[in-house]
Amino acid sequence: MVHELRIGIIGDWDPARSSHVATNDALSHAADALAVALEVSWLPTPALDRPGGIARLEAYDALWCAPGSPYRSMHGALAAIRFARERDWPFIGT
């Protein structure tokens, strides 16, 4: 039994974006169906472009690149996607 699955969402959280709110809601729908508790964190893209930003991604059990182009740091977002690809981390981009 997994205790609090940690999901890291690559994206600049904006409550005015229906796609962002829907991302959080959809995660809880799927988590309920699997009977697993989630800890969801939105990861600001500029921080992913700073030293140590990518290393912090190891704390998450899966990463999600949220809709929300243009990102504040496209470079940060791409670096995080590259991490998921190269390090075989569960990843979804929508």
Place this chain on the structure above:
Amino acid sequence: MLGLDDAQHEETSPDATELVISRLACSLVGQQQRVRLVPGARAQQAYGSETAIEAFRCSYGLNPAYRTRLAGGPLVVSGLGTEGEVRIVELSGHRFFLATLYVPQLSSSSEAPHPLLRAYLQAAVAFRLAREQDAAQARRVEQ
């Protein structure tokens, strides 16, 4: 992806020489579209059928010039639109790496959680368990 470090989205850099995601020829903002799912790929396994209906808001898609570069590479097209447009891509040889050119979370509900997102979380659970087992094994070796 595919080592395109300078990958740019047309919205942010319309002049970028390497446009991976570009504007689609037709406007798909707010339309329901059928997605054909490639048999055996992760997306089809998650949906449990060979077609899906999804709502498209984003008017961007994969630049058709990149279709040939994708072929033979690790990136696999696993979902296509009615005219053969790329809708879902996956990385082969990866535990779970999938991207959609639509927003599945918009059609999720508590009564009907989206199958792709359910599959994604299942992959996350499996990964977490594997890492915990690896950590426990490492501790046993140290003792």
